[in-house]
Amino acid sequence: MHLAHYLRLLHRSQNALAEAFREIRRGHPHEPDMYGVCECLAVQCGEQARRLEPFVRRYSAGACEEPERLHSALFSGTRPGGLGLLRDLHDLYLLATECEIAWSIVAQGAQGARDEELLEVVRHCGGDTAVQLLWLRTRMRHVAPQALVVAS
Amino acid sequence: MPDPIADPWGRRTPYGPPGGVERLAAALPGRLRDALPAELGLGSPWPVRVDTLLDDGLTEADADGWVQGVSFLHSGGDALDFAVRDGRLVGLRGRAADRINHGRLDPRETYGRPPGAGRGERARLTRPLVREGGELVETDWDTAMGRVVARSKELLDAPGGWGRFGFYTSGRLFLEEHYTLAVLARAGIGTPHLDGNTRVCAATAAAALKASFGADGQPGSFTDIDHCDTIALWGHNVAGTHTVLWERMLDRRHGPRPPVMIAVDPDDTPPAREADVHLAVRPGTNVALMNALLHELIANNRYDAAYVGNHTLGFAELCRVVEAYPAKRAADICAVPAGLIEQAAEILGSCERLVSSVLRGFYQSNQGTAAACQVNNLHLLRGMLGRPGAGVFQMAGQPSAHNARETGTGGDLPGMRNWENPEHVRDLGALWNVDPVWGPPTHALQIFRYAEQGSINLLWIAAADPAASLPHLDRVRRTLAGEDLFVVVQDLFLTETARLADVVLPAATWGEKLGTLTSADRTVHICEKAVEPPGDARPDLDIFLDYAHRMDFCDRDGAPLIRWHDPESAFEAWKACSKGRPCDYTGITYDRLRGGSGIQWPCTPSTPHGTERLYAGGLFATDPSECQTYGYDLATGAEWGTERYRAKDPRGRAFLHAADYRPSAEVTGEGYPLLFVTGRAVCLFPAPAPAPEPGDAAREPWVEVNSQDAAALGIGDGDLVRVESRHSALEAPARVRGTRPGVVFMPFDPGMARAADELTVTGWDPVSKQPIFNVAAVRVTKVSGVNAGAGGMAEDLGSLEGSERLEEV
Numbered sequence: 001m002h003l004a005h006y007l008r009l010l011h012r013s014q015n016a017l018a019e020a021f022r023e024i025r026r027g028h029p030h031e032p033d034m035y036g037v038c039e040c041l042a043v044q045c046g047e048q049a050r051r052l053e054p055f056v057r058r059y060s061a062g063a064c065e066e067p068e069r070l071h072s073a074l075f076s077g078t079r080p081g082g083l084g085l086l087r088d089l090h091d092l093y094l095l096a097t098e099c100e101i102a103w104s105i106v107a108q109g110a111q112g113a114r115d116e117e118l119l120e121v122v123r124h125c126g127g128d129t130a131v132q133l134l135w136l137r138t139r140m141r142h143v144a145p146q147a148l149v150v151a152s
Numbered sequence: 153m154p155d156p157i158a159d160p161w162g163r164r165t166p167y168g169p170p171g172g173v174e175r176l177a178a179a180l181p182g183r184l185r186d187a188l189p190a191e192l193g194l195g196s197p198w199p200v201r202v203d204t205l206l207d208d209g210l211t212e213a214d215a216d217g218w219v220q221g222v223s224f225l226h227s228g229g230d231a232l233d234f235a236v237r238d239g240r241l242v243g244l245r246g247r248a249a250d251r252i253n254h255g256r257l258d259p260r261e262t263y264g265r266p267p268g269a270g271r272g273e274r275a276r277l278t279r280p281l282v283r284e285g286g287e288l289v290e291t292d293w294d295t296a297m298g299r300v301v302a303r304s305k306e307l308l309d310a311p312g313g314w315g316r317f318g319f320y321t322s323g324r325l326f327l328e329e330h331y332t333l334a335v336l337a338r339a340g341i342g343t344p345h346l347d348g349n350t351r352v353c354a355a356t357a358a359a360a361l362k363a364s365f366g367a368d369g370q371p372g373s374f375t376d377i378d379h380c381d382t383i384a385l386w387g388h389n390v391a392g393t394h395t396v397l398w399e400r401m402l403d404r405r406h407g408p409r410p411p412v413m414i415a416v417d418p419d420d421t422p423p424a425r426e427a428d429v430h431l432a433v434r435p436g437t438n439v440a441l442m443n444a445l446l447h448e449l450i451a452n453n454r455y456d457a458a459y460v461g462n463h464t465l466g467f468a469e470l471c472r473v474v475e476a477y478p479a480k481r482a483a484d485i486c487a488v489p490a491g492l493i494e495q496a497a498e499i500l501g502s503c504e505r506l507v508s509s510v511l512r513g514f515y516q517s518n519q520g521t522a523a524a525c526q527v528n529n530l531h532l533l534r535g536m537l538g539r540p541g542a543g544v545f546q547m548a549g550q551p552s553a554h555n556a557r558e559t560g561t562g563g564d565l566p567g568m569r570n571w572e573n574p575e576h577v578r579d580l581g582a583l584w585n586v587d588p589v590w591g592p593p594t595h596a597l598q599i600f601r602y603a604e605q606g607s608i609n610l611l612w613i614a615a616a617d618p619a620a621s622l623p624h625l626d627r628v629r630r631t632l633a634g635e636d637l638f639v640v641v642q643d644l645f646l647t648e649t650a651r652l653a654d655v656v657l658p659a660a661t662w663g664e665k666l667g668t669l670t671s672a673d674r675t676v677h678i679c680e681k682a683v684e685p686p687g688d689a690r691p692d693l694d695i696f697l698d699y700a701h702r703m704d705f706c707d708r709d710g711a712p713l714i715r716w717h718d719p720e721s722a723f724e725a726w727k728a729c730s731k732g733r734p735c736d737y738t739g740i741t742y743d744r745l746r747g748g749s750g751i752q753w754p755c756t757p758s759t760p761h762g763t764e765r766l767y768a769g770g771l772f773a774t775d776p777s778e779c780q781t782y783g784y785d786l787a788t789g790a791e792w793g794t795e796r797y798r799a800k801d802p803r804g805r806a807f808l809h810a811a812d813y814r815p816s817a818e819v820t821g822e823g824y825p826l827l828f829v830t831g832r833a834v835c836l837f838p839a840p841a842p843a844p845e846p847g848d849a850a851r852e853p854w855v856e857v858n859s860q861d862a863a864a865l866g867i868g869d870g871d872l873v874r875v876e877s878r879h880s881a882l883e884a885p886a887r888v889r890g891t892r893p894g895v896v897f898m899p900f901d902p903g904m905a906r907a908a909d910e911l912t913v914t915g916w917d918p919v920s921k922q923p924i925f926n927v928a929a930v931r932v933t934k935v936s937g938v939n940a941g942a943g944g945m946a947e948d949l950g951s952l953e954g955s956e957r958l959e960e961v
Binding site for chain 2: 032033036037041081082131138141146
């Protein structure tokens with residue numbers, strides 16, 4: 001049974017996303033409105049990861065060895081400037097997408113495992129991740145024209 | 153006129169609510185009301201009281217003439233006449249026939265008067281200035297405009313040139329000026345970088361109205377004060393901001409069958425003292441309180457189930473969220489007794505006609521838009537909209553903030569259109585005969601960020617003083633002073649911003665130019681020109697028209713983009729833009745605004761009396777083809793987009809937006825027990841001010857500490873103290889003052905700006921992008937005591953109580 005591996009993947013991705021939200025906030029301290037929202041989303045991601053922990057433990061008991069190359073790093077530090085911010089948000093979007101699809105896969109797994117409790121967590125947290133994606137998309141759409149066409 | 157200091161709200165003229173028949177009559181459209189017998193009370197029963205403010209020694213008979221105008225003091229829209237004598241303005245008199253003020257004047261008009269004559273006259277800019285060898289020197293209009301146009305053309309010719317322009321305005325312009333600027337910026341230059349300091353004051357009001365009802369625009373009417381049985385003030389010190397409206401409320405309170413009053417405000421304001429129930433919530437906890445009130449209404453079945461079922465969406469989700477907020481929990485979060493919350497809920501649940509007014513206590517606080525939406529929810533749950541006595545005001549503090557929002561200089565598209573709706577964008581393209589290519593609007597602080605980063609190279613600031621008012625003043629000033637940024641300032645005085653400009657254009661003020669202004673209850677007033685502007689100063693409209701002409705802005709066919717030439721033709725052009733939109737002005741003309749009273753939009757040829765209340769019958773502006781926004785997540789500001797919006801199938805129903813309480817990122821506690829606030833009065837009375845003389849600025853910085861806090865910390869007046877936040881620290885002498893307990897206030901000081909900046913973070917409303925203010929949790933310790941003598945300095949400069957100043961941060 002590999003559900004534990006996927007739960008671990010999701011758990012790690014959620015924590016990576018939380019850290020990435022904090023890093024982007026620190027890396028762009030002068031960007032308006034990043035402080036509050038990024039901090040709030042970082043907390044949210046951390047909470048989501050914590051809510052997964054009992055299930056990681058639950059399914060780890062019967063898990064086989066973790067396959068190779070399960071994890072990949074999608075975000076490795078912020079870049080300066082307007083274009084840098086756009087690229088950072090873009091990276092975060094990919095990272096959040098990984099979380100989103102992982103929630104969806106875990107939901108299928110939870111259905112297979114007949115785990116109502118896990119399904120409830122996925123329903124709640126998956127919705128939050130969808131809003132995070134929308135926010136990243138909104139933020140990128142707003143800065144893209146200036147960063148791509150105007151700034152030198 | 154009473155003494156404004158001793159008796160700020162004048163003589164009481166108590167009155168009672170109209171009877172049931174009159175109330176029924178008031179609910180009819182204007183043209184049907186005309187057919188009613190006159191004794192049914194076509195107007196409001198509020199007694200007339202004509203206030204007159206004349207220069208010393210003059211009587212009304214001394215005036216050569218009286219010229220119709222409207223107050224520029226705040227968004228109340230008090231109608232008045234200018235007294236003119238020998239070509240000079242010598243006084244003001246309230247207009248008895250006007251629906252807004254029934255003759256009253258705000259006593260502060262004494263200080264807010266057009267500064268053309270008397271006060272401030274010497275400081276007025278009378279000639280254009282340009283920077284030569286680092287100094288601003290006087291010049292003529294041709295030279296000044298020539299420089300602006302040369303730089304503009306140079307920038308516009310480069311790739312992405314449109315993005316190198318930014319425009320920043322204030323609510324001090326007339327409607328015609330706002331609209332002209334919106335067209336020249338959006339269609340002439342083609343830039344979305346256009347916003348105003350309305351962002352700092354009123355953005356949350358607009359965001360909340362759009363989120364709940366589909367479009368901006370105040371649902372209520374000031375006449376609702378006449379009919380209501382309950383008034384709820386949500387973080388709004390009406391007595392301090394909308395004085396004449398407050399007098400109307402007081403007159404009802406002193407008359408027969410007075411309305412019950414509820415005030416939510418952390419501070420001990422006059423409305424808080426007047427109210428029957430005062431909820432002094434802990435700052436930043438409004439959402440928790442609102443959720444508890446809604447919880448009580450729903451749990452006790454005190455809502456209008458039929459209205460909710462027929463006219464709203466989102467009730468199930470709202471119930472789910474507010475279920476977690478029994479009064480006891482909110483009492484713990486907000487630090488108010490649970491019994492008081494239940495008492496307020498009882499009043500709100502049993503009243504029949506409720507008027508609400510919301511202002512900065514909600515907007516300039518944690519979760520501003522979410523909290524303001526809960527007030528809308530309260531009115532929706534109880535069906536308290538669109539009928540006499542039932543209305544909600546998401547207030548603005550600026551005189552023509554509403555015009556900025558309507559005409560498109562405040563971050564939305566002109567005519568309250570939706571930038572995400574391709575049809576709306578095409579409409580504008582057709583109206584102006586240009587190719588529509590507009591992206592998302594850029595909000596004010598983002599504009600300054602682009603300027604700081606160097607991608608905006610020309611910043612045009614009209615009638616605003618961002619170098620004295622925006623958060624992070626130190627960075628704003630460094631940006632404005634930067635080599636790569638060409639700054640154009642158009643104002644009355646050499647403001648702090650103007651001192652940093654490359655070109656300064658002297659502008660006329662109200663009383664010196666013609667135009668219209670729209671108040672918080674959608675009443676449009678005309679403001680005539682009474683006197684000539686000083687020297688070479690020009691109306692803002694003339695400056696914008698001159699620029700458009702010199703820039704040769706053309707439409708698709710090579711004809712001039714801006715085809716109007718004076719205020720009235722600009723107003724006619726705006727009418728065409730407003731046609732069919734919620735803010736339809738097509739039934740209003742300058743002639744109809746002259747004499748008599750102002751007129752409320754929407755006003756079309758078939759509804760020439762205007763519309764007293766929006767959303768009568770519970771039909772809202774939420775249809776996808778009409779709405780101004782497709783909605784946003786209240787916690788992050790993420791835009792939902794068209795598909796998600798259409799899937800909700802709103803069909804004219806309003807949205808009940810639910811929001812969980814989330815504590816502010818900067819909370820006191822854990823070794824940082826005090827709240828540090830920095831800034832200066834920015835928002836409510838943007839009376840332009842000249843920059844302080846160099847001598848004025850050479851003063852010592854200080855921090856103000858509340859006397860109780862100071863006693864607990866062993867700090868005396870003048871002691872050197874260390875203020876530490878989680879981010880940084882600074883040292884300055886303390887002044888022990890009447891600042892709110894638990895709050896440390898630091899007035900802006902050029903020498904300490906960077907240190908104060910580093911100490912704080914700017915709180916933001918994620919939806920409206922309104923900065924809350926610079927704030928940080930801090931601890932204060934005494935570094936060293938000081939001998940006597942510092943107190944003398946404090947007396948010289950400490951004319952305002954700290955608490956008053958704090959309100960305006």
